[in-house]
Amino acid sequence: MMLRRFQQVDVFGARPFAGNPLAVVLDAEGLSTGEMQDFTRWMNLSETAFILPPTTDEADYRVRIFTLSHELPFAGHPTLGSCHAWLAAGGEPRDAGRIVQECGAGLVPIRREAGRLAFAAPPLVRSGPVDEARVAEFAGVLGIGREEIVDVRWVDNGPGWVGILLADADAVLAVEPDFGRYSGEDELDIGLVGLYPEGSECAVEVRALFNDAHGAMIEDPVTGSLNASLAQWLLGTGRLGAPYVASQGTRLGRSGRAFIDRGAGDTVWVGGATATCISGTVEL
Numbered sequence: 001m002m003l004r005r006f007q008q009v010d011v012f013g014a015r016p017f018a019g020n021p022l023a024v025v026l027d028a029e030g031l032s033t034g035e036m037q038d039f040t041r042w043m044n045l046s047e048t049a050f051i052l053p054p055t056t057d058e059a060d061y062r063v064r065i066f067t068l069s070h071e072l073p074f075a076g077h078p079t080l081g082s083c084h085a086w087l088a089a090g091g092e093p094r095d096a097g098r099i100v101q102e103c104g105a106g107l108v109p110i111r112r113e114a115g116r117l118a119f120a121a122p123p124l125v126r127s128g129p130v131d132e133a134r135v136a137e138f139a140g141v142l143g144i145g146r147e148e149i150v151d152v153r154w155v156d157n158g159p160g161w162v163g164i165l166l167a168d169a170d171a172v173l174a175v176e177p178d179f180g181r182y183s184g185e186d187e188l189d190i191g192l193v194g195l196y197p198e199g200s201e202c203a204v205e206v207r208a209l210f211n212d213a214h215g216a217m218i219e220d221p222v223t224g225s226l227n228a229s230l231a232q233w234l235l236g237t238g239r240l241g242a243p244y245v246a247s248q249g250t251r252l253g254r255s256g257r258a259f260i261d262r263g264a265g266d267t268v269w270v271g272g273a274t275a276t277c278i279s280g281t282v283e284l
Contacts, residue, residue, distance in 0.1 A: 022081035073104030076224010118271030121228035222256030
């Protein structure tokens with residue numbers, strides 16, 4: 001047991017305490033996987049991140065990301081929150097214009113822009129159409145008719161996301177999901193998206209719905225990985241143009257904002273505000 005630096009960071013919030021909180025343990029070297037998982041469960045946030053020395057000269061730091069039930073190779077709000085905490089704790093990147101994070105999914109570039117941090121969306125590990133039987137089951141879980149689903153695609157960049165496009169933002173906000181209707185045993189990771197009218201503050205409304213290890217439904221306040229993969233899908237099919245702003249967390253009383261842009265080689269960048277809300281030490 002030793003005192004380790006600790007921060008709790010708000011990520012993607014349009015105002016203070018309106019985004020997705022992340023617990024970050026700095027100086028995490030020496031902690032076992034079990035100790036990291038136990039601390040994550042105790043924190044009871046959607047994710048907790050642990051900062052470690054990199055294993056490659058190409059990276060500035062390494063991060064391990066845990067949910068309440070398991071470790072993730074990549075996640076969006078922990079990427080931005082971890083980078084914020086590392087910089088706030090005195091981290092200095094090798095390249096002043098770019099930070100490189102090492103995680104289970106590999107190396108993730110992060111840039112500073114307009115007072116925000118933004119990460120380069122990783123490639124999808126699964127894309128394409130979804131089996132129609134599963135689509136019908138998703139519709140049942142969401143409490144909507146199959147005909148209300150405009151389009152559906154695998155948009156998985158690690159967590160397992162399925163992207164479901166509804167008629168508009170109002171249709172997304174109206175969904176009342178119930179995972180009690182789900183008969184399968186595997187975890188569900190559903191990303192809902194619907195467009196706002198042209199000229200609105202935000203281009204889309206997003207909701208991230210998943211079931212935990214005990215089958216309980218969880219809605220994530222703001223989800224970087226999902227916004228990244230949805231952007232790759234929507235930009236790739238011409239439904240949206242970049243840059244645009246995505247709204248998320250509305251049904252939870254949050255005001256999440258993900259700033260989407262496209263860079264060289266069609267790289268999708270996902271940015272958002274980050275702010276330290278709690279800073280101190282934790283004995284681990």
